[in-house]
Amino acid sequence: MSSAAAQGLGPGEVAASSGADLASSTLAAKISVTPSGGGVAFEGVTVAYKGNTVLSDFTLTVRPGEIMAVIGPSGSGKTTVLRAIAGFVRPVSGRLCAGGRDVTDLPPRARGIGMVVQNYALFPHMRVADNVAFGLRARRAPEHTVRAEVEAALSMVGMSSFASRYPRELSGGQQQRVAIARALAIRPELLLLDEPLSALDAQIRQSMLEELARLHRSLPALTVLYVTHDQTEALTLADRIAILRDGKLVALGPSRELYQRPPNRFAAEFLGRANLLSVILDTPEAGEDNATVRFGATQLRARARAGIAASTSCLLCIRPHDLSLTAREPGANSLAARVREVRWKGELHDIALEAEGQALRLTTAPLRRPPEPGTMLSLYFSAADATLIPES
Amino acid sequence: MSDLAVGKTRPRRLNVPGLSAALPLAVLGILFFYPLALIIAQSFATGHGTPVFANYISVLGTALFRNALFHTITITLAASLGCIALGFTLSVVIAFVPFPGARLFARAIETFIALPTFLVALAFTFIYGSAGILNGAVMKLFGLTLPPIDFLYSAWGVILAEITVYTPFVMRPLLAAFSLIEASQIEVASILGAGWFRILRQIILPAALPALMAGGSLCLLLTTNEFGIVLFIGAKGVETLPLLVYDKAIQEFDYASACVLATINIALSLGLYALYRSALAWFSRAGLV
Numbered sequence: 034m035s036s037a038a039a040q041g042l043g044p045g046e047v048a049a050s051s052g053a054d055l056a057s058s059t060l061a062a063k064i065s066v067t068p069s070g071g072g073v074a075f076e077g078v079t080v081a082y083k084g085n086t087v088l089s090d091f092t093l094t095v096r097p098g099e100i101m102a103v104i105g106p107s108g109s110g111k112t113t114v115l116r117a118i119a120g121f122v123r124p125v126s127g128r129l130c131a132g133g134r135d136v137t138d139l140p141p142r143a144r145g146i147g148m149v150v151q152n153y154a155l156f157p158h159m160r161v162a163d164n165v166a167f168g169l170r171a172r173r174a175p176e177h178t179v180r181a182e183v184e185a186a187l188s189m190v191g192m193s194s195f196a197s198r199y200p201r202e203l204s205g206g207q208q209q210r211v212a213i214a215r216a217l218a219i220r221p222e223l224l225l226l227d228e229p230l231s232a233l234d235a236q237i238r239q240s241m242l243e244e245l246a247r248l249h250r251s252l253p254a255l256t257v258l259y260v261t262h263d264q265t266e267a268l269t270l271a272d273r274i275a276i277l278r279d280g281k282l283v284a285l286g287p288s289r290e291l292y293q294r295p296p297n298r299f300a301a302e303f304l305g306r307a308n309l310l311s312v313i314l315d316t317p318e319a320g321e322d323n324a325t326v327r328f329g330a331t332q333l334r335a336r337a338r339a340g341i342a343a344s345t346s347c348l349l350c351i352r353p354h355d356l357s358l359t360a361r362e363p364g365a366n367s368l369a370a371r372v373r374e375v376r377w378k379g380e381l382h383d384i385a386l387e388a389e390g391q392a393l394r395l396t397t398a399p400l401r402r403p404p405e406p407g408t409m410l411s412l413y414f415s416a417a418d419a420t421l422i423p424e425s
Numbered sequence: 426m427s428d429l430a431v432g433k434t435r436p437r438r439l440n441v442p443g444l445s446a447a448l449p450l451a452v453l454g455i456l457f458f459y460p461l462a463l464i465i466a467q468s469f470a471t472g473h474g475t476p477v478f479a480n481y482i483s484v485l486g487t488a489l490f491r492n493a494l495f496h497t498i499t500i501t502l503a504a505s506l507g508c509i510a511l512g513f514t515l516s517v518v519i520a521f522v523p524f525p526g527a528r529l530f531a532r533a534i535e536t537f538i539a540l541p542t543f544l545v546a547l548a549f550t551f552i553y554g555s556a557g558i559l560n561g562a563v564m565k566l567f568g569l570t571l572p573p574i575d576f577l578y579s580a581w582g583v584i585l586a587e588i589t590v591y592t593p594f595v596m597r598p599l600l601a602a603f604s605l606i607e608a609s610q611i612e613v614a615s616i617l618g619a620g621w622f623r624i625l626r627q628i629i630l631p632a633a634l635p636a637l638m639a640g641g642s643l644c645l646l647l648t649t650n651e652f653g654i655v656l657f658i659g660a661k662g663v664e665t666l667p668l669l670v671y672d673k674a675i676q677e678f679d680y681a682s683a684c685v686l687a688t689i690n691i692a693l694s695l696g697l698y699a700l701y702r703s704a705l706a707w708f709s710r711a712g713l714v
């Protein structure tokens with residue numbers, strides 16, 4: 034491990050940051066799972082603009098070849114995360130590591146990172162081919178290599194036939210592809226994407242999302258840091274998701290796990306819709322799936338979480354589509370609720386309900402005969418789909 | 426529905442065919458073309474029996490004219506090049522190198538445009554003149570009896586003064602163009618591996634080209650016709666066409682020659698302007714800038 038770390042961290046970098054030797058070498062060791070891998074590590078990174086902290090003590094390790102989505106509301110510091118690793122903004126404290134070396138003190142052009150910014154920022158007076166060739170020429174690649182690489186990058190995103198157009202002659206989706214081709218042409222190990230689909234309409238967004246997934250399958254070694262405020266994009270694309278709030282990392286985990294077992298209220302509500310019921314924990318003990326909670330007079334079973342004491346109130350998180358009107362399994366939880374509103378949304382019915390004075394929502398495949406508002410219904414859900422979350 | 430809304434808010438236009446073009450043309454004709462035509466006609470006016478170009482032949486043959494033409498062209502080219510180079514450099518620094526007071530500096534340069542040109546020439550005399558601050562200080566320091574700095578009373582003095590006066594005319598459009606360049610383009614270029622020189626040449630310069638075209642053209646026209654600075658500096662032997670026109674018309678009452686010189690002056694400034702634009706257009710087509 035230590036030899037891998039030494040290999041990843043050149044002597045130049047060590048000399049350049051003598052004060053942080055220790056921190057940076059442990060940092061390099063952390064991500065040198067494969068010595069040549071293009072992983073990323075943020076180690077206690079704090080960024081401030083004019084004394085105003087917008088990213089505080091941010092620590093995150095992205096493994097080589099992984100797609101990590103960074104999500105959070107507007108202004109939470111997502112772009113700042115990318116600007117820090119790209120080198121556009123210097124952290125007040127902390128270290129940054131990319132591709133097995135400490136890059137904290139390197140200028141952007143020496144970091145070897147590919148980046149697609151929110152508005153694409155294509156060079157308006159250059160043709161598509163020259164846009165894509167820009168990075169290669171800046172690296173003084175011989176012209177025949179440039180041509181071959183440009184062609185390869187353009188065909189990867191399906192834009193070969195647009196090589197001699199100017200950016201203004203392209204649609205938003207096409208511009209986005211060119212921006213990706215330009216970032217990939219230099220063959221980076223790390224690709225930063227800042228809300229790449231936000232400028233596109235819903236339909237193109239869906240197909241671009243699939244295309245990005247395909248692209249990553251063809252470049253499995255490429256590490257991707259994907260910033261978005263759209264939870265669907267994050268869930269569709271990412272291996273793991275990091276959730277930011279006010280410049281702080283509030284949740285991190287594999288996408289599916291984070292969705293099914295959110296660690297806190299913010300994560301539960303930001304990553305899709307969630308019913309959060311106030312309950313009292315009866316028995317926290319023993320197995321994972323074995324907590325009993327009181328919801329008014331009803332006893333329910335849920336998945337426990339360490340750190341919540343017995344007889345305290347906490348939140349029970351159930352996704353709207355995990356609630357059903359019929360019992361899907363023997364011994365499923367059931368609770369009585371009154372229908373308040375029924376909305377038909379084409380592919381599903383969205384039903385607002387009330388139980389024990391608390392609002393609930395259920396989504397289901399379209400019903401032939403939807404319930405009338407005011408009726409009492411029994412709702413069912415599996416204990417495995419109900420997660421306890423601390424109250425605050 | 427939306428069509429209706431657009432139709433309502435669209436401003437009404439006075440649509441009388443011909444009138445819209447005729448009015449500005451008439452104003453332009455009275456204020457500009459008529460006097461211009463008078464001057465040109467006057468330059469061809471000769472007594473009976475002499476050839477039409479007699480005035481031209483007699484003026485063009487003089488050493489005075491050739492000297493003035495040479496000085497006008499060299500001073501114009503040198504001053505305009507200086508303005509473009511200095512203006513571009515200063516604008517890049519103001520727009521892209523963050524330093525405290527950059528905005529104040531940009532503002533100060535804008536007010537500079539409002540100053541009359543001869544004021545700068547006057548200020549130059551106070552600073553660099555033989556009895557100016559600089560010479561005084563140097564003479565005191567080294568115990569000299571004669572002023573050591575005398576570049577002011579030469580073509581260099583005129584060029585320097587013109588650069589000082591007209592550089593803001595290049596900077597104004599440049600700063601406006603630079604403010605339109607997205608910072609993200611420069612950032613993307615830098616993460617793609619470009620150094621500052623490549624960014625300057627391939628990102629900033631092409632975006633600045635129209636502004637450089639406008640500012641440079643303005644400099645060329647203004648310096649070709651500059652009068653006040655040349656007169657105020659009064660460098661010996663440095664006579665330009667506008668100065669010669671003044672001499673002929675006001676001092677010698679030789680209106681025919683003055684009109685010939687004026688016509689040539691106009692042709693020269695328009696010719697330089699056309700040359701500059703076509704050169705820039707060629708450069709940009711060839712992808713050199």
Ligand SMILES: Nc1ncnc2c1ncn2[C@@H]1O[C@H](COP(=O)(O)OP(=O)(O)OP(=O)(O)O)[C@@H](O)[C@H]1O
Pocket residue numbers: 082083087105106107108109110111112113114262
């Ligand atoms: N150049 C800057 N100067 C001062 N403050 C800045 C600057 N850039 C960003 N900020 C502030 O930093 C905070 C985080 O900004 P950031 O751009 O990282 O947010 P974001 O999560 O990307 O938001 P969005 O989803 O809207 O893009 C914001 O409060 C923003 O106002």
Ligand SMILES: [Mg+2]
Pocket residue numbers: 111112113151227
């Ligand atoms: Mg952002």
